[in-house]
Amino acid sequence: MMETQANETLKGILVGCGFMGGMHAQIYKILDGVELVGAVDGRVEEAKEKLDSLGCPTRVFATLTEALESVECDFVDVCLPTSLHEQYSVEALNAGKSLFCERPLALSVESADRILAAADANNAFAQVGQCLRFWPEYQRLMEYHSSGDGGKLLSLNLTRRCARPSYGIDNWLNDASQSGGAALDLHIHDTDFVLAMLGEPNSVSSRVTRDFSGPVHVFSLFDYDSLIVSSEGGWNYPVGWGFQMAFQAVYERSVLDFDSSNGKGLMICEGREEPRSLEVEAPDAGESQSGEGNVSDLGGYFNELKYFTDCLKKGAAPEIATLADARDSLALALKEIELGESSG
Numbered sequence: 416m417m418e419t420q421a422n423e424t425l426k427g428i429l430v431g432c433g434f435m436g437g438m439h440a441q442i443y444k445i446l447d448g449v450e451l452v453g454a455v456d457g458r459v460e461e462a463k464e465k466l467d468s469l470g471c472p473t474r475v476f477a478t479l480t481e482a483l484e485s486v487e488c489d490f491v492d493v494c495l496p497t498s499l500h501e502q503y504s505v506e507a508l509n510a511g512k513s514l515f516c517e518r519p520l521a522l523s524v525e526s527a528d529r530i531l532a533a534a535d536a537n538n539a540f541a542q543v544g545q546c547l548r549f550w551p552e553y554q555r556l557m558e559y560h561s562s563g564d565g566g567k568l569l570s571l572n573l574t575r576r577c578a579r580p581s582y583g584i585d586n587w588l589n590d591a592s593q594s595g596g597a598a599l600d601l602h603i604h605d606t607d608f609v610l611a612m613l614g615e616p617n618s619v620s621s622r623v624t625r626d627f628s629g630p631v632h633v634f635s636l637f638d639y640d641s642l643i644v645s646s647e648g649g650w651n652y653p654v655g656w657g658f659q660m661a662f663q664a665v666y667e668r669s670v671l672d673f674d675s676s677n678g679k680g681l682m683i684c685e686g687r688e689e690p691r692s693l694e695v696e697a698p699d700a701g702e703s704q705s706g707e708g709n710v711s712d713l714g715g716y717f718n719e720l721k722y723f724t725d726c727l728k729k730g731a732a733p734e735i736a737t738l739a740d741a742r743d744s745l746a747l748a749l750k751e752i753e754l755g756e757s758s759g
């Protein structure tokens with residue numbers, strides 16, 4: 416298991432330089448004591464140009480094998496289409512590296528379990544990009560919930576809706592055999608958050624609509640004794656509709672509302688008072704923040720990678736968004752698809 420000495424720079428290899436890889440590269444650039452020493456992408460020239468244009472130049476290799484042979488690193492960050500997560504994660508873990516893998520961890524529980532087994536066999540540190548656990552408004556909701564300030568939680572609704580993603584290389588996102596469709600690529604965020612906040616539900620019921628891209632719109636109810644959680648996610652909206660992630664948590668004495676599409680931020684309404692803003696903690700890049708754009712725009716993406724790299728620097732295993740957490744979220748999301756289609 417890797418442990419970085421104080422003052423030593425943590426070195427990473429980024430695998431996949433598309434949308435998410437580009438985001439991660441920019442974050443590593445502003446994290447103190449972290450350096451991208453190489454990248455891997457099937458489209459070597461395009462990846463090189465992209466990383467250069469983002470101000471994150473590094474050597475780009477066509478395969479992870481080649482990168483691991485050529486540069487020393489502490490961790491590997493997998494930002495590839497989901498159907499490739501297992502192959503590259505297992506290769507990184509078997510090479511003795513720590514792993515950050517984008518979510519969903521895999522397309523099947525069996526595949527996720529093989530990644531967990533490789534991590535166990537190599538006594539490796541790993542974290543998965545279930546970023547809502549690090550998203551400021553969602554973290555604040557969990558904190559408020561734990562405080563008990565609002566009294567009992569009566570209901571929770573989570574929503575994630577957007578236009579069909581068209582940016583994926585070779586349109587892989589609209590191919591369920593590579594992405595799992597909206598159910599695994601979009602809705603799983605809220606499934607994971609429900610598990611993080613409330614644990615396993617007593618029972619689940621779902622309805623799912625399907626199109627050429629697989630399970631495209633999911634409507635689920637999670638039953639927790641006296642509490643019902645509803646969660647809806649779909650990406651079959653017109654392009655002009657944009658993106659929305661939202662929640663509403665109704666407590667005995669308050670309501671917390673967040674809707675990314677209304678620009679109001681996290682709101683709380685208590686008793687007869689007008690709804691007011693509830694402050695959330697902005698991501699903190701420390702001294703390295705200066706001159707590198709607005710870190711708060713990077714939200715949970717920044718927070719999760721800061722947490723991951725801080726854990727590695729301390730020689731401690733990440734305890735949030737672990738491989739086991741991600742496997743459980745995947746299992747529940749797959750159950751939602753199965754129930755949703757069998758009841759339709």
Ligand SMILES: NC(=O)c1ccc[n+]([C@@H]2O[C@H](COP(=O)([O-])OP(=O)(O)OC[C@H]3O[C@@H](n4cnc5c(N)ncnc54)[C@H](O)[C@@H]3O)[C@@H](O)[C@H]2O)c1
Nearest residue numbers: 431432433434435436456457458494495497517518583584
């Ligand atoms: N956490 C989030 O909110 C979030 C958001 C978007 C995407 N993701 C996840 O991030 C991962 C990557 O998605 P993306 O949106 O960046 O996709 P993308 O299509 O933008 O990028 C994928 C990259 O992988 C490269 N690639 C494909 N096959 C390869 C191979 N065999 N070897 C080497 N490189 C290869 C492509 O050339 C491309 O640069 C997916 O698992 C996706 O679900 C997570």
